[in-house]
Amino acid sequence: MQWHTLHHSPSLPPLYLRAALKRKITGTTLPDSGLRCPVNVNPRDVAAYREVCGFIDSPMLPATYPHILAFGLQLQLLTAKAFPFPLLGLVHLSNRIRILRPLGAVGEVQVGVYAQNLQPHAKGATFDLITTMEDSLGALWEGESRMLCRGVKLAGEQVDQSLPTIDSLNELARWQAPADIGRRYARVSGDYNPIHLSALTARLFGFPQAIAHGLWSKARTLAALDGHLPSANIEIEVDFRKPVRLPSEVILACSPAGSSGEWRLEGAGDIEHMVGRWRPL
Template identity: 75%
Template structure:
């Protein structure tokens, strides 16, 4: 892997322009290049993120917040000339976070991000965006986001690695996903994908209504779980199913508090939006 170190987090506007211009698949191999950058945590921005995602006030960073710190690097990677797939149209299939140590007293961090594990899929090909976060003591947090690019043709059989349907869960709570949550989350995350912003922009991409960001669904779920989960040595994996159309109401079903458990996010009519599990890092 060749690493390019940036002096500061990239500006998002030019990267979005690159995303709009690139609409074709240009290859079938992932680049052997990753991006690194040092970032500082802004307490005011963290507070705004907490409010949008429902996290309680705490000296600990929200467990999903490092995704926000890494978003600029993700755009840098996915819009680079060497990256073979267009950003617009990628589908976020799953997300896995590992928290190695408590996310308290965090200020300056080093973020590194690259893509790997290109695999055939029934609808195209998948790859993983891998993010690591380090502080002065070493590895603190890491994540894998599995993405689907439709229309890519690769040799081989598609893997069947879906998470099992949760069995030992009961309804814990429920909440409304308001019509404007896509715009509010975009403001704190930088993710202005048109499918999340309004019904009008979502219809341009084949959606009848705007849909909630997958990572907002995960963040809102983990905020609701709160002290159900350990603060560290935890591996939290979710798979995104049917999108949450805006506005709508969802219900969270989960196991009891403990080091391991399952979660299930459902909508009206038992629509399955997200399944997941947490367990110690193995």
């Protein structure tokens, strides 16, 4: 892996313009280099994120917050000329995070992003967007987002990597996903994808209503699972199934608290929005 080190996190507006202008698939090879930069954790930004995602106040950084710290780097990587796929239209299929050490007293960290594991898929091709976070003592957190690019032609057969659905789970919580949550999450995350912002902008991309960010749904679920999971030395994995249309009510069912377990996020009519599991590293 060859790293390109930046002095600070990239500015987002030029990257959104670059994303809007790149509409074609330009190849089938992922770049063999990554991006990294130092980032300072701003307590006010973390507090705003906690409020939007439902996390209680805590000295521990929310488990999903490193995605926010790395978002600018992710955008720069995915909109670079060397990256073969257009950012618009990518589908987030699954997400896995590993909390290697407790996320307390996190100040200045270094985040890194790169892409790997290009694989054929029935609808195109998938790749893994890898995110890392470390401090002066070493690795703190790792993330892996599996992304689908439709229309890519790759040789080989698709390997099913999806999580199983677990039926024997008990309801733990339910909450409303309000109509404005896409806009509120965009303000704390930087992710202004039009499909999340309003019904009007979502319809431009073929969605009848705005849909919630997948990572908001995961964060909101982990906030509801507070005290249910260990805070470190843990892997947390989700598959995104049907999107959460806004507004709507969702129901969280999960297994008992412990070192490992599963959960399911459902909507009206038993729509399965997300399945997940946690297990020790």
